[in-house]
Amino acid sequence: MNEKFYSLKKEKQDKMINGAMQIFARYGYRHASTDEMVRVCGVSKGLWFHYFENKPGLYSFVASYGLKYAMLELSMHQIKNGTDYFSVRYSIEECKMVMMEKYPYLPLFLYSILREEDPDVSELIKEPRQKYAEALSKIMLQADYSALRDHEDYLLLTDMLDYTIEALMNDSYRSPVFAPERYLMEVKKHLSAMEKLL
Amino acid sequence: MNEKFYSLKKEKQDKMINGAMQIFARYGYRHASTDEMVRVCGVSKGLWFHYFENKPGLYSFVASYGLKYAMLELSMHQIKNGTDYFSVRYSIEECKMVMMEKYPYLPLFLYSILREEDPDVSELIKEPRQKYAEALSKIMLQADYSALRDHEDYLLLTDMLDYTIEALMNDSYRSPVFAPERYLMEVKKHLSAMEKLL
Amino acid sequence: MNEKFYSLKKEKQDKMINGAMQIFARYGYRHASTDEMVRVCGVSKGLWFHYFENKPGLYSFVASYGLKYAMLELSMHQIKNGTDYFSVRYSIEECKMVMMEKYPYLPLFLYSILREEDPDVSELIKEPRQKYAEALSKIMLQADYSALRDHEDYLLLTDMLDYTIEALMNDSYRSPVFAPERYLMEVKKHLSAMEKLL
Amino acid sequence: MNEKFYSLKKEKQDKMINGAMQIFARYGYRHASTDEMVRVCGVSKGLWFHYFENKPGLYSFVASYGLKYAMLELSMHQIKNGTDYFSVRYSIEECKMVMMEKYPYLPLFLYSILREEDPDVSELIKEPRQKYAEALSKIMLQADYSALRDHEDYLLLTDMLDYTIEALMNDSYRSPVFAPERYLMEVKKHLSAMEKLL
DNA sequence: AATGAATGAGCTTTCATTCAT
DNA sequence: GATGAATGAAAGCTCATTCAT
Numbered sequence: 001m002n003e004k005f006y007s008l009k010k011e012k013q014d015k016m017i018n019g020a021m022q023i024f025a026r027y028g029y030r031h032a033s034t035d036e037m038v039r040v041c042g043v044s045k046g047l048w049f050h051y052f053e054n055k056p057g058l059y060s061f062v063a064s065y066g067l068k069y070a071m072l073e074l075s076m077h078q079i080k081n082g083t084d085y086f087s088v089r090y091s092i093e094e095c096k097m098v099m100m101e102k103y104p105y106l107p108l109f110l111y112s113i114l115r116e117e118d119p120d121v122s123e124l125i126k127e128p129r130q131k132y133a134e135a136l137s138k139i140m141l142q143a144d145y146s147a148l149r150d151h152e153d154y155l156l157l158t159d160m161l162d163y164t165i166e167a168l169m170n171d172s173y174r175s176p177v178f179a180p181e182r183y184l185m186e187v188k189k190h191l192s193a194m195e196k197l198l
Numbered sequence: 199m200n201e202k203f204y205s206l207k208k209e210k211q212d213k214m215i216n217g218a219m220q221i222f223a224r225y226g227y228r229h230a231s232t233d234e235m236v237r238v239c240g241v242s243k244g245l246w247f248h249y250f251e252n253k254p255g256l257y258s259f260v261a262s263y264g265l266k267y268a269m270l271e272l273s274m275h276q277i278k279n280g281t282d283y284f285s286v287r288y289s290i291e292e293c294k295m296v297m298m299e300k301y302p303y304l305p306l307f308l309y310s311i312l313r314e315e316d317p318d319v320s321e322l323i324k325e326p327r328q329k330y331a332e333a334l335s336k337i338m339l340q341a342d343y344s345a346l347r348d349h350e351d352y353l354l355l356t357d358m359l360d361y362t363i364e365a366l367m368n369d370s371y372r373s374p375v376f377a378p379e380r381y382l383m384e385v386k387k388h389l390s391a392m393e394k395l396l
Numbered sequence: 397m398n399e400k401f402y403s404l405k406k407e408k409q410d411k412m413i414n415g416a417m418q419i420f421a422r423y424g425y426r427h428a429s430t431d432e433m434v435r436v437c438g439v440s441k442g443l444w445f446h447y448f449e450n451k452p453g454l455y456s457f458v459a460s461y462g463l464k465y466a467m468l469e470l471s472m473h474q475i476k477n478g479t480d481y482f483s484v485r486y487s488i489e490e491c492k493m494v495m496m497e498k499y500p501y502l503p504l505f506l507y508s509i510l511r512e513e514d515p516d517v518s519e520l521i522k523e524p525r526q527k528y529a530e531a532l533s534k535i536m537l538q539a540d541y542s543a544l545r546d547h548e549d550y551l552l553l554t555d556m557l558d559y560t561i562e563a564l565m566n567d568s569y570r571s572p573v574f575a576p577e578r579y580l581m582e583v584k585k586h587l588s589a590m591e592k593l594l
Numbered sequence: 595m596n597e598k599f600y601s602l603k604k605e606k607q608d609k610m611i612n613g614a615m616q617i618f619a620r621y622g623y624r625h626a627s628t629d630e631m632v633r634v635c636g637v638s639k640g641l642w643f644h645y646f647e648n649k650p651g652l653y654s655f656v657a658s659y660g661l662k663y664a665m666l667e668l669s670m671h672q673i674k675n676g677t678d679y680f681s682v683r684y685s686i687e688e689c690k691m692v693m694m695e696k697y698p699y700l701p702l703f704l705y706s707i708l709r710e711e712d713p714d715v716s717e718l719i720k721e722p723r724q725k726y727a728e729a730l731s732k733i734m735l736q737a738d739y740s741a742l743r744d745h746e747d748y749l750l751l752t753d754m755l756d757y758t759i760e761a762l763m764n765d766s767y768r769s770p771v772f773a774p775e776r777y778l779m780e781v782k783k784h785l786s787a788m789e790k791l792l
Numbered sequence: 793a794a795t796g797a798a799t800g801a802g803c804t805t806t807c808a809t810t811c812a813t
Numbered sequence: 814g815a816t817g818a819a820t821g822a823a824a825g826c827t828c829a830t831t832c833a834t
Contacts, residue, residue, distance in 0.1 A: 008814090030229055033807065044816045049809065117372075153391035160358025193351040206797080231824065242799050247826060249797095404793090426625055429828065440795045442832085451829065513768075549787035556754025559761075589747040602818080627803065638820050643805060645818095 002061060005051040015041050016048070018103055020062045025109035026173075029059050029118045060124040063113045066106055067132040073099050074139060086191045088143035089161060092136070093187050097180040108173045111166050147198050157194070164190050200259060203249040213239050214246075216301055218260045223307035224371075227257050227316045258322040261311050264304050265323075265330040271297050272333060284393045286341035287359065290334070291385045295378040306371050309364055345396050355392070362388050398457060401447040411437050412444070414499055416458045421505035422569075425455050425514045456520040459509045462502050463528040469495050470535060482587045484539035485557060488532070489583050493576040504569045507562050543594050553590070560586050596655060599645040609635050610642075612697055614656045619703035620767075623653050623712045654718040657707050660700050661719075661726040667693050668729060680789045682737035683755065686730070687781045691774040702767045705760055741792050751788065758784050 005013065019041030023032040034055070038045050052058035077095040081087050096107040103109075113129055116122060140158075148154040165187055172183045203211065217239030221230040232253070236243050250256035275293040279285050294305040301307075311327055314320060338356075346352040363385055370381040401409065415437030419428040430451070434441050448454035473491040477483050492503040499505075509525055512518060536554075544550040561583055568579045599607065613635030617626040628649070632639050646652035671689040675681050690701040697703075707723055710716060734752075742748040759781055766777040 004814095034809085035807075038817095045809090046811085046816055046818095047814080050815075055808065151395050153394070156358065156362065156388065156391055157395070159362060160354065163358065163361040164354065190354065193354055197349055197351070197355075202796085210797095232826090233824075243825090244799055244827080245797075248799095253825065400793095430830090431828075434796095441830090442795055442797095443793080445830065446794075547791050549790070552754070552758065552784060552787050553791070555758060556750070559754060559757035560750065586750065589750055593745055593747070593751075598817085606818095628805090629803080639804095640806080640820055640822095641818075644820095649804065 002051075005061075008051075012043070014102065016043050016051075017062055017065060018105065019043065020058060021066060021103055021105040021109045024059060024062065025105045025112050028112060029055075029116055029121050032059075056121050056124055059121045063109075063116075063121075063125045064128040066103065066109050067113065067128045069103065070096075070099060070106065070110055071132055071135045074135060082144075083142070084144045084146070085140070085148055085158075086195050088140060089165075090184075090188060090191055092139065093165065093184060097184065100178075100180065104178070105173075107169060111169060147195065151198075161191065161194060200249075203259075206249075210241075212300065214241055214249075215260060215263060216303065217241065218256060219264060219301055219303040219307045222257060222260065223303045223310045226310060227253075227314055227319050230257075254319050254322055257319050261307075261314075261319075261323045262326045264301065264307050265311065265326040267301065268294075268297060268304065268308055269330055269333045272337060280342075281340070282342045282344070283338070283346060283356075284389045286338060287363075288382075288386060288389055290337065291363065291382060295382060298376075298378060302376070303371075305367060309367060345393065349396075359389065359392060398447075401457070404447075408439070410498065412439050412447075413458055413461060414501065415439065416454060417462060417499055417501040417505045420455060420458065421501045421508050424508060425451075425512055425517050428455075452517050452520055455517050459505075459512075459517075459521045460524040462499065462505050463509065463524040465499065466492075466495060466502065466506055467528055467531045470531060478540075479538070480540045480542070481536070481544055481554075482591050484536060485561075486580075486584060486587055488535065489561065489580060493580060496574075496576065500574070501569075503565060507565060543591065547594075557587065557590060596645075599655075602645075606637075608696065610637055610645075611656055611659060612699065613637065614652060615660060615697055615699040615703045618653060618656060619699045619706045622706060623649075623710055623715050626653075650715050650718055653715050657703075657710075657715075657719045658722045660697065660703050661707065661722040663697065664690075664693060664700065664704055665726055665729045668733060676738075677736070678738045678740070679734070679742055679752075680785045682734060683759075684778075684782060684785055686733065687759065687778060691778060694772075694774060698772070699767075701763060705763060741789065745792075755785065755788060 016037075019037045020032075022040055023036050026032075027036075034045055034048055037043075037048065048058060052061055073095055074092065077091065077098070079088055079091045081091070096110075099106045110132070113125060114133070116125065145154075148157060151157065168183060168186045168190070172178050172186075214235075217235045218230075220238055221234050224230075225234075232243055232246055235241070235246065246256060250259055271293055272290065275289065275296070277286055277289045279289075294308075297304045308330070311323060312331070314323065343352075346355060349355065366381060366384050366388070370376050370384075412433075415433045416428075418436055419432050422428075423432075430441060430444055433439075433444065444454060448457055470488065470491055473487065473494070475484055475487045477487070492506075495502045506528070509521060510529070512521065541550075544553060547553065564579060564582045564586070568574050568582075602610075610631075613631045614626075616634055617630050620626075621630075628639055628642050631637070631642065642652060646655055667689055668686065671685065671692065673682055673685045675685075690704075693700045704726070707719060708727070710719065739748075742751060745751065762777060762780050762784070766772050766780075
């Protein structure tokens with residue numbers, strides 16, 4: 001089924017992917033309406049169902065696509081400025097900002113996928129979602145945890161950072177225009193605060 | 199408007215409140231359907247609108263009711279086993295488990311209220327939501343922060359704990375049967391882990 | 397069935413009749429809601445159905461009652477100021493203003509009954525409606541038609557007057573407060589205009 | 595919004611317009627149900643809302659359309675048999691019978707539009723309704739009023755004729771089959787009666 | 793007698809999905 | 814491949830009517 005889609009012009013593919021990402025990311029699976037996707041990307045209603053059997057099919061495609069694309073970008077992204085935990089964690093967020101050039105709503109969409117619990121799709125996206133989580137973990141595991149390692153149960157600390165960063169991301173998208181630099185600055189501030197603690 | 203509802207038999211009031219809480223907590227405001235409330239608590243469709251002007255009216259009533267009930271329970275709940283931050287934080291979760299005896303979905307609903315952003319209701323519940331948040335803060339402020347106070351930006355640490363507890367709660371409701379003891383054990387484990395760190 | 401109603405205190409009877417008349421007259425049969433009757437006259441919902449089997453039953457009762465009451469008033473009303481057609485026609489409108497003392501919406505209701513075409517009730521009220529029309533005709537036939545009689549098909553002229561008077565009545569009720577004197581003045585003006593023509 | 599509708603096949607457009615006209619004309623705005631339109635013209639429920647935002651939108655479209663169509667027919671209609679008031683008045687009714695070939699309920703609908711007072715739509719149709727009234731006035735003003743002009747307050751006479759004609763129209767639609775010839779004969783009879791009087 | 797809680801059919805409207813062109 | 818007209822199930826809500834108290 002997806003081969004058909006891939007034989008479209010890349011430009012149109014991305015127009016549709018961006019339209020779906022935006023609506024899914026902002027409203028969640030169930031609340032995203034096909035009419036709104038038509039509105040934001042100008043591709044006719046029938047075409048969505050021509051390429052994707054139904055709404056779950058569309059969601060699972062776009063989610064898988066987005067997760068894979070994110071993993072690709074992550075794998076290509078050079079980690080600069082040191083390999084300690086905090087630098088690596090920050091570097092991932094920098095990488096997300098790069099993704100935005102092609103798929104502006106992808107960073108928000110990635111979080112919404114991880115939180116999506118609608119029974120119609122949660123099973124469908126289980127696997128790519130998990131792989132993405134593992135890819136992130138893998139990158140993080142390559143980091144230098146010397147600053148944290150001494151603490152028994154230090155995973156809780158890293159979880160806290162993850163939650164904080166997610167909240168900052170959500171706030172950023174809520175503002176009229178997403179400003180990547182401002183977002184990155186906020187992330188850095190919070191990471192440093194934690195770093196100082198240890 | 200609400201006087202009518204309060205003149206119902208308490209038993210029926212609670213049946214309706216529980217029905218609404220369950221559906222609102224699980225699906226969020228917009229996705230909660232009256233039909234489903236009819237299904238889970240056997241009260242006819244028309245009756246919901248006999249007592250509550252419309253869906254926002256119902257939501258704001260049940261949310262206010264739930265928040266007030268939670269505050270009442272919190273105010274009555276004796277804090278045992280010390281007044282240090284971690285004991286108090288745990289005590290609040292114990293208290294939530296008590297609420298469940300009357301309103302099984304209330305703890306989950308409380309979180310969903312705090313996250314609810316639907317423009318149709320967010321303004322309506324602003325005040326009680328804030329009061330509840332303040333009540334929780336007040337309880338926490340009476341705790342002994344000596345273990346945390348020394349850390350600059352220690353608020354980040356407490357936020358992390360809040361996020362963690364919320365996630366554990368969500369996980370608990372996702373399992374076929376909510377097991378309060380198991381939940382409390384998980385909370386205790388995580389709190390202790392953090393405590394040890396300091 | 398109506399005996400039950402008649403055994404109520406006259407005061408309450410009239411309260412209910414006035415409530416029903418007001419709502420039926422202003423909104424027509426189908427658009428009149430029992431809830432609104434409850435609101436305007438404070439008599440509980442169940443009672444309406446206790447005395448009147450259903451909505452058509454209520455309508456047919458109140459319509460018959462109103463028509464009969466109007467006929468009674470008409471039969472008792474002394475015609476002053478001459479017996480020529482125009483004086484008699486005016487006198488009928490004076491009589492309607494008298495009815496308003498007990499049933500403020502009756503004059504409007506009488507017209508709305510004549511125009512009511514809802515299939516649920518049109519058959520039910522056919523007879524009293526016709527009797528009322530005949531009673532009016534009878535009164536008019538006793539008038540002195542010497543000013544009109546010479547005209548072949550003079551009935552058309554009288555129809556026109558009837559339509560004009562109905563329109564004036566409707567306009568009067570539409571104003572915030574119905575002012576009987578103002579209404580009667582308008583009627584007189586129009587009748588005189590026609591009189592001059594002949 | 596209406597461009598979408600106009601791009602439909604003319605045949606289907608007219609099927610929908612006729613369905614809406616029939617139901618609106620017979621029951622008035624508020625009492626006209628989309629279900630009944632579905633029944634009389636076989637076009638599915640959802641489609642009405644695909645083309646028209648909501649019920650007021652549908653009403654205002656069909657009303658404007660009907661009024662414009664009527665004005666067009668009136669402007670094209672040749673007035674035969676003299677230009678005196680009575681001939682012109684009769685000619686308008688002939689013209690309405692022509693409209694019926696395409697839109698059988700249009701003549702009845704035109705009257706119901708002029709009487710429509712539902713607050714949801716009265717403002718929406720104010721302008722076309724007024725234009726139609728003006729167009730009719732304009733036609734009538736070109737008539738030869740020499741037979742009427744001498745009478746002070748002769749406007750009352752013309753109003754009476756208008757009321758009479760409207761009543762005849764309503765009666766005609768109430769009969770099982772609308773018979774245009776019969777209707778026209780009745781109109782002619784009444785007009786002549788008045789004419790003789792002057 | 794009197795109340796108003798309770799019901800369910802029916803209303804307007806939305807939306808995923810199908811299908812003719 | 815591409816469109817958008819067309820469908821119908823389901824949503825929130827209204828209202829005549831029933832029924833327990």
